[in-house]
Amino acid sequence: AWAARRLRAARGRYAGRATGEAWRAGRYYAPHLRDHLLDRGVLVETLETATTWSNLERLHGVVGDALRSALDTRSLVACHVSHLYGSGASLYFTVLAGQDTAEPAAQWSRAKEAASRAIVDCAGTITHHHAVGRDHAAHLPSEVGTLGIDLLRGLKDRCDPVGVMNPGKLLL
Known part of the structure; x- marks a missing residue:
């Protein structure tokens, strides 16, 4: 009941259990793909933050945009809410992008720095649980x-x- 009230108050909608169940069934499978993807030229990284409910949608958009812009290549920026609180929630981003074969660490550093600046500028916490x-x-x-x-x-x-x-x- 509490979650349903919070969802309505945030103008959200209940989408059923299927998406959550599918995520739960495969949540530990994705990390095993990381090394295979890296070996095939795909950059794979994660980062997390948290903020208030009223700022969640804005922070999600700003950080996603910052990552895509800094990566400057085809990329997939996915995000899920990993923790819920009365005052807000955490956003856990997973990033896949074409890897810069010459300097992959520098590529991620640029993207991570852009995301970190976006988080700070948008009133998110620079780190949630890591x-x-x-x-x-x-x-x-x-x-x-x-x-x-x-x-x-x-x-x-x-x-x-x-x-x-x-x-x-x-x-x-």
Whole structure:
């Protein structure tokens, strides 16, 4: 009942169980395809974010557009909602594109940077459940501000004064 009310409030519509059941049946199959696709010149990557219900559709569009534009090749940008909350949801993007055979890592770095800027500019969280780490550290100040960084540094310094707990992963 709660989910149905939230769906109606967001102007959504119930589409039945078939799509969800099909996704659940194949959700662990896709990762096994990754290496085969990479071997055949297809870039395969994922990224995630989260935002409020009122911002979800906009964030989805902006991030998808940023990825397609930065990849500058035929691409498929898919997205599913991986977690639901009273205040919003997470978006989990899967990207397939023609791979730059000369510099595939640089190709993804450009796309990931464009998506990260879009996420920050569109009030999404720079990371949802995969943590900040090296990939997102440059964008964390935009999300939490100077005070947030100072608080995180203080907590890290207090709890890990010699820097042995996952060094260099949260605050570079």
